[in-house]
Amino acid sequence: MISMMVGLGNPGPEYEQTRHNAGFWWADAVARQIKANWVIDKNHQALVARTAVNGQTLWLLKPQTFMNLSGRSVAGLARFYKIEPAAILVAHDELDIAAGEARLKFGGGHAGHNGLRDIHAQLGSGDYWRLRLGIGRPDERADVLNWVLKKPPLEQRIAVEQAVERGLTALPALLAGDTAQATLLVHTSKPQRPKPVRPAPPLL
Numbered sequence: 001m002i003s004m005m006v007g008l009g010n011p012g013p014e015y016e017q018t019r020h021n022a023g024f025w026w027a028d029a030v031a032r033q034i035k036a037n038w039v040i041d042k043n044h045q046a047l048v049a050r051t052a053v054n055g056q057t058l059w060l061l062k063p064q065t066f067m068n069l070s071g072r073s074v075a076g077l078a079r080f081y082k083i084e085p086a087a088i089l090v091a092h093d094e095l096d097i098a099a100g101e102a103r104l105k106f107g108g109g110h111a112g113h114n115g116l117r118d119i120h121a122q123l124g125s126g127d128y129w130r131l132r133l134g135i136g137r138p139d140e141r142a143d144v145l146n147w148v149l150k151k152p153p154l155e156q157r158i159a160v161e162q163a164v165e166r167g168l169t170a171l172p173a174l175l176a177g178d179t180a181q182a183t184l185l186v187h188t189s190k191p192q193r194p195k196p197v198r199p200a201p202p203l204l
Contacts, residue, residue: 001177071122089129097134099159102166
């Protein structure tokens with residue numbers, strides 16, 4: 001069963017609506033759906049939410065270290081609460097998947113994604129689940145860094161939100177520990193046009 005769900009992104013209002021924060025969008029949507037509240041965890045440099053599902057503790061995590069150092073928060077909380085990598089799911093933006101699509105997979109490399117790269121290094125393992133939220137690639141003339149750190153136009157924003165919605169369709173199966181069913185749902189669901197993703201309110 002998944003014990004920790006992580007959304008990757010960059011903290012701060014200037015990054016809130018950028019493609020690189022698709023993982024944050026998904027984590028916020030999960031927190032709303034299961035009615036979990038974010039709090040600041042200074043020890044692990046993250047926003048965290050804790051709840052119980054089927055008698056088991058579930059952690060939601062949004063690292064506040066900036067993307068390149070995401071592993072500090074993920075590995076720190078995992079070690080403190082003795083959560084194995086195989087019980088962790090990381091939601092992140094994915095250049096190699098078309099906007100609007102999503103994929104669920106276990107293990108593998110980091111494919112150049114700096115957030116995953118640091119999680120690999122800090123956990124000492126790539127054996128965790130990934131929810132890959134498609135943001136698509138820019139054309140050959142565009143810079144990838146500028147692409148991921150830029151706010152997408154409305155049509156593309158809606159497409160990325162559809163990827164987030166695909167991930168949400170699998171949430172009940174993930175919480176039940178049925179990763180095979182969760183994978184099927186992520187890969188085959190055709191979500192309706194989603195409501196705009198609302199970022200979590202700032203914590204004072």
